[in-house]
Amino acid sequence: MHPKKTITILLAIGLLLFVYYSMNVSPVVSDKRHTYISGLSWYNSFEEGQKAALEQDKPTLVYFWATWCYICEEMQTEVYPDQEINKILKEDFVLVAVDLDINKEDAQAFGIWVPPAEIFVTPEGDTIHKIGGGMQKEGFLIVLKQVQTYYENREKT
Amino acid sequence: MNPGDTVLYSTFAIGVSAIILLVINQFRKEIDVDVPLKWMIRVFYELLIFDFSLLTYYFVNTNLTINYVWTFSSRDLPMLYKLSGVLAGQQGTLLFWALFIGLPSLWLSERRGSSDFIKKTQIVLVSLCLSFIGLTLKDSPFKTIYQLYPDISKSFVPADGNGLNPLLIDPWMAVHPPIIFIAYAAMAVPFALAVVYLFISLKDDSKRVQGEWIKDVIMWCRISWIFLTLGIAIGGFWAYKVLGWGGFWSWDPVETSSLVPWFLLTGGLHALVEHKKDGSKYRILAPLLVSLSFTMVLYATLVTRSGFFESVHAFDAGGTGLYILIMTVISALIPLTLAVINTRTEEHEEEKDGKLAFVNRTNIFYLAIVLFVIFTFVSFWGMTFPAISRLVSGNKIGIGASFYNLWGYPVIIAAMLLAGLALNYKASTKEKSIREFLVFLGITVVAGFIKPSEAWNLVDYSAIVNTTEPFLYSLIGSVSILSFIPPSIYLVYSAIERFKARLVSPKKRYIAKQLGISVIHIGVALIVIGSVFSYALDSEFPVSLNSEEKGKLTLIPGSPYGVKLLGYETLYEYKDVEGPPTDIGIGVGEFYDEIHGGLKESYTIHGDVGEVVQTPHNTYAKLVDGNKELWVATNIADIPEGAHIVATGSININFKSSYLNTTLPVLLMAPDFDIYSGREIFSTTQQIKVAVYKGRSEIAEGIAESVTYFNGDVQRVMIDRGIKGDVYVILNGIYGKNISLDVRIKPLVNLVWAGVIFFTLGMLAVLAFDSTSKKRGK
Numbered sequence: 001m002h003p004k005k006t007i008t009i010l011l012a013i014g015l016l017l018f019v020y021y022s023m024n025v026s027p028v029v030s031d032k033r034h035t036y037i038s039g040l041s042w043y044n045s046f047e048e049g050q051k052a053a054l055e056q057d058k059p060t061l062v063y064f065w066a067t068w069c070y071i072c073e074e075m076q077t078e079v080y081p082d083q084e085i086n087k088i089l090k091e092d093f094v095l096v097a098v099d100l101d102i103n104k105e106d107a108q109a110f111g112i113w114v115p116p117a118e119i120f121v122t123p124e125g126d127t128i129h130k131i132g133g134g135m136q137k138e139g140f141l142i143v144l145k146q147v148q149t150y151y152e153n154r155e156k157t
Numbered sequence: 158m159n160p161g162d163t164v165l166y167s168t169f170a171i172g173v174s175a176i177i178l179l180v181i182n183q184f185r186k187e188i189d190v191d192v193p194l195k196w197m198i199r200v201f202y203e204l205l206i207f208d209f210s211l212l213t214y215y216f217v218n219t220n221l222t223i224n225y226v227w228t229f230s231s232r233d234l235p236m237l238y239k240l241s242g243v244l245a246g247q248q249g250t251l252l253f254w255a256l257f258i259g260l261p262s263l264w265l266s267e268r269r270g271s272s273d274f275i276k277k278t279q280i281v282l283v284s285l286c287l288s289f290i291g292l293t294l295k296d297s298p299f300k301t302i303y304q305l306y307p308d309i310s311k312s313f314v315p316a317d318g319n320g321l322n323p324l325l326i327d328p329w330m331a332v333h334p335p336i337i338f339i340a341y342a343a344m345a346v347p348f349a350l351a352v353v354y355l356f357i358s359l360k361d362d363s364k365r366v367q368g369e370w371i372k373d374v375i376m377w378c379r380i381s382w383i384f385l386t387l388g389i390a391i392g393g394f395w396a397y398k399v400l401g402w403g404g405f406w407s408w409d410p411v412e413t414s415s416l417v418p419w420f421l422l423t424g425g426l427h428a429l430v431e432h433k434k435d436g437s438k439y440r441i442l443a444p445l446l447v448s449l450s451f452t453m454v455l456y457a458t459l460v461t462r463s464g465f466f467e468s469v470h471a472f473d474a475g476g477t478g479l480y481i482l483i484m485t486v487i488s489a490l491i492p493l494t495l496a497v498i499n500t501r502t503e504e505h506e507e508e509k510d511g512k513l514a515f516v517n518r519t520n521i522f523y524l525a526i527v528l529f530v531i532f533t534f535v536s537f538w539g540m541t542f543p544a545i546s547r548l549v550s551g552n553k554i555g556i557g558a559s560f561y562n563l564w565g566y567p568v569i570i571a572a573m574l575l576a577g578l579a580l581n582y583k584a585s586t587k588e589k590s591i592r593e594f595l596v597f598l599g600i601t602v603v604a605g606f607i608k609p610s611e612a613w614n615l616v617d618y619s620a621i622v623n624t625t626e627p628f629l630y631s632l633i634g635s636v637s638i639l640s641f642i643p644p645s646i647y648l649v650y651s652a653i654e655r656f657k658a659r660l661v662s663p664k665k666r667y668i669a670k671q672l673g674i675s676v677i678h679i680g681v682a683l684i685v686i687g688s689v690f691s692y693a694l695d696s697e698f699p700v701s702l703n704s705e706e707k708g709k710l711t712l713i714p715g716s717p718y719g720v721k722l723l724g725y726e727t728l729y730e731y732k733d734v735e736g737p738p739t740d741i742g743i744g745v746g747e748f749y750d751e752i753h754g755g756l757k758e759s760y761t762i763h764g765d766v767g768e769v770v771q772t773p774h775n776t777y778a779k780l781v782d783g784n785k786e787l788w789v790a791t792n793i794a795d796i797p798e799g800a801h802i803v804a805t806g807s808i809n810i811n812f813k814s815s816y817l818n819t820t821l822p823v824l825l826m827a828p829d830f831d832i833y834s835g836r837e838i839f840s841t842t843q844q845i846k847v848a849v850y851k852g853r854s855e856i857a858e859g860i861a862e863s864v865t866y867f868n869g870d871v872q873r874v875m876i877d878r879g880i881k882g883d884v885y886v887i888l889n890g891i892y893g894k895n896i897s898l899d900v901r902i903k904p905l906v907n908l909v910w911a912g913v914i915f916f917t918l919g920m921l922a923v924l925a926f927d928s929t930s931k932k933r934g935k
Contacts (some may be wrong), residue, residue, distance in 0.1 A: 003515045003521050011527050015534055018564070023542065026629035029555040067543070068409040069558050071402050099503055099553070111870070113324055133401070133889055133899065136699055147506070 019021040038080035042097035046106045049096035053123040060094045062115040071134035072116045082137045120147045158919035161299025168204040172287045198266040221315045226296035231320035233732040242245040244334040248298035255289035274366045281349035323866040329395040337388030341454045346377040357494035391912040401872035403901040408558045414457035421450035424529025443924030448492035455485040478614040518782040528572040535564045536614035577647035581656045645682035652678040673922030680915030687908030702896040723846040732839040745782035761805040772816040773919035788821045791830040806831040841865045856886035
């Protein structure tokens with residue numbers, strides 16, 4: 001057969017296989033209400049998160065991210081999945097993940113231009129601590145514990 | 158109607174008339190339209206220049222009654238950023254685009270306006286230009302606030318504009334948009350030429366215009382390519398400098414969308430070069446690739462501007478998305494349909510050169526073009542498919558950098574090896590070429606298994622969000638990045654060998670052009686090595702410094718690095734603000750005029766503070782109005798001299814102050830006191846000076862800043878560039894005594910910028926010394 005034709009046919013088959021395969025293996029990161037990052041379930045909207053926070057009397061971690069964000073990937077693969085961090089987040093925090101590409105409203109309300117960013121908020125909406133950027137797990141664990149201590153003391157007073 | 162729109166409508170009308178004239182001429186060749194057409198296009202273009210200048214003038218003067226200026230600028234921006242405000246939003250961009258499609262149209266008209274081929278091209282080009290003028294008119298940047306908000310009083314002028322996004326206040330960001338938009342607009346020319354060529358080919362008289370078409374299309378493709386390359390690279394350079402995450406490329410949909418036309422255009426250029434040598438080769442494919450690269454430019458605009466595809470870049474929607482979508486579809490369908498009809502007449506010629514007949518120049522080139530198409534498609538799919546999924550199911554699909562890195566890897570490696578073969582390929586020494594190719598292929602495969610550490614994996618396994626790796630992904634992901642080295646060496650070696658072989662030519666221009674080609678291909682190796690290694694082998698260290706420990710070296714645990722704080726300070730930048738609202742209360746002069754009729758219980762008085770005296774309990778401020786004076790007492794501390802104030806309270810006559818040890822003739826005791834300072838903080842900059850050490854020796858020193866503007870914050874990172882790599886320091890913030898930093902070591906990152914310079918200089922040489930451009934005059 002003519003080599004150019006062969007190459008062209010192989011190209012067409014290859015591209016179709018690629019489309020099929022990539023569609024099948026790509027993970028669903030979020031649906032309408034929740035985002036699934038690092039084995040945790042996050043609310044998509046700050047408002048819904050705050051409702052849950054009031055009910056459960058827990059501080060909220062608002063995580064600002066984007067699918068193409070390089071440091072977010074590090075946060076999501078090294079920091080959040082860490083056993084101890086994961087447990088604290090699951091049990092003692094209400095989680096909100098703001099996708100900068102989708103939830104521009106919340107991103108704007110917090111004045112976040114660039115992912116990642118992590119903001120800790122009380123159920124009343126006061127900011128406890130704000131981190132602009134990513135963190136290593138050791139540092140993030142310290143911050144988590146500080147926020148917890150602050151939150152507990154706040155309740156006593 | 159405002160003057161800008163009036164001119165724009167006239168421009169549109171003239172453009173439409175020019176097209177009518179051009180179309181009439183196509184059917185009635187005996188009617189001579191050359192002279193009127195030339196003038197029409199001149200006027201058309203001059204009006205466009207006028208319109209764009211008018212918009213720029215509004216920005217230079219910060220005419221806040223123009224809604225577009227009010228949205229994207231403010232009075233205190235430096236001139237450079239006032240100018241970049243013109244391209245900060247969609248409307249100005251569309252006009253700029255029309256302007257730069259108009260420019261080549263004028264150039265073609267002036268030089269060869271009477272050629273029938275050019276006239277046909279003008280029909281396409283002027284239509285495209287009109288589409289953009291139409292889009293501009295739909296949502297005009299010239300609209301005044303009074304037109305948009307009829308309730309506003311005609312005398313109202315906003316005090317100040319919204320200002321520019323602080324991330325965009327950077328010199329590189331001032332040049333990035335115009336360069337990329339010039340590239341995008343310039344690509345309309347090859348599109349028009351290619352579509353017309355495909356159209357003429359239908360009647361099978363393309364040979365008649367062959368010479369004309371190839372000269373123009375190659376030149377405009379190369380010009381577009383230089384601008385596009387620079388535009389993309391400057392965007393990356395800016396991101397590296399301003400976004401503060403230590404990277405220059407994140408595969409976000411907008412970045413990817415600018416790379417898609419780049420790949421297609423580069424593939425198209427390769428096809429064009431072959432087509433130029435032999436007009437029967439790639440008679441369809443070359444114009445098809447070239448025209449589709451402009452289609453992809455429109456698609457990029459859709460991605461950037463419509464909000465249809467989400468990305469931080471996606472500015473404001475403005476409702477033009479649908480129109481751009483229609484334009485994209487039309488601009489894809491026309492060349493595709495023409496190409497399909499054309500294939501019926503394509504003849505196939507087989508190149509025969511003995512043994513291993515399938516290895517020949519034609520097939521190698523074809524394979525190269527195919528690789529460009531594959532990479533284009535992978536990128537296109539990566540940004541399109543999540544959007545489709547979201548539209549259809551509402552689910553967001555996790556496609557991040559690793560998707561492109563994984564799928565791009567085999568394509569890039571194959572392309573580099575193939576380029577190595579192609580650059581140095583000669584039919585006479587074919588077997589030697591193939592042997593070399595196989596040797597490098599073998600070394601590449603071996604290198605794929607050698608990993609000094611886990612960091613050398615192509616993709617960090619765990620890098621895809623919340624999922625277990627599919628088999629194919631983890632397979633490619635576990636390849637060592639060392640495998641990029643042999644193809645790069647092969648590419649550089651072949652590029653040099655190729656040039657050496659061309660040196661025998663007596664023609665200097667020819668040699669200079671060949672040097673350009675080699676330099677561009679060496680640039681590929683530099684960019685690949687630079688980007689791969691600066692990403693994979695970068696290291697990041699969070700550091701916390703105590704602001705009281707200046708000069709102390711803080712070692713970073715688990716690394717050979719240390720940081721020394723050399724100094725820190727907080728700087729304020731002020732801007733002048735408007736005085737107090739003059740409709741509140743009365744001036745000092747008016748007060749003295751009024752009190753002749755007797756004192757009232759309470760007065761509201763405004764004025765400028767001339768002198769301030771601070772006592773333990775009160776602040777006394779002297780208001781001065783010409784030769785009239787009035788003292789005001791308040792419990793507010795720190796009243797700046799020169800401030801404008803509005804104070805409400807009761808009047809005391811001949812007030813004796815023991816602290817001031819004097820009698821004040823008239824004193825306003827004002828519990829209600831507002832300060833309208835003459836200036837206001839524009840930005841607050843936390844600045845640190847640090848030195849980074851490796852072991853005991855200093856490797857970098859510089860200033861990192863964290864700046865807070867009234868409309869957002871931005872980190873100004875410290876970058877100490879070096880041949881081996883960059884030391885990159887981000888100041889996260891100063892909290893009390895605690896200074897929080899990130900230190901990043903980015904190896905080899907400057908190879909990327911060197912590669913971009915190679916690309917640009919190489920292509921400039923090719924453009925300047927191309928033999929076809931010399932022949933043009935004849």
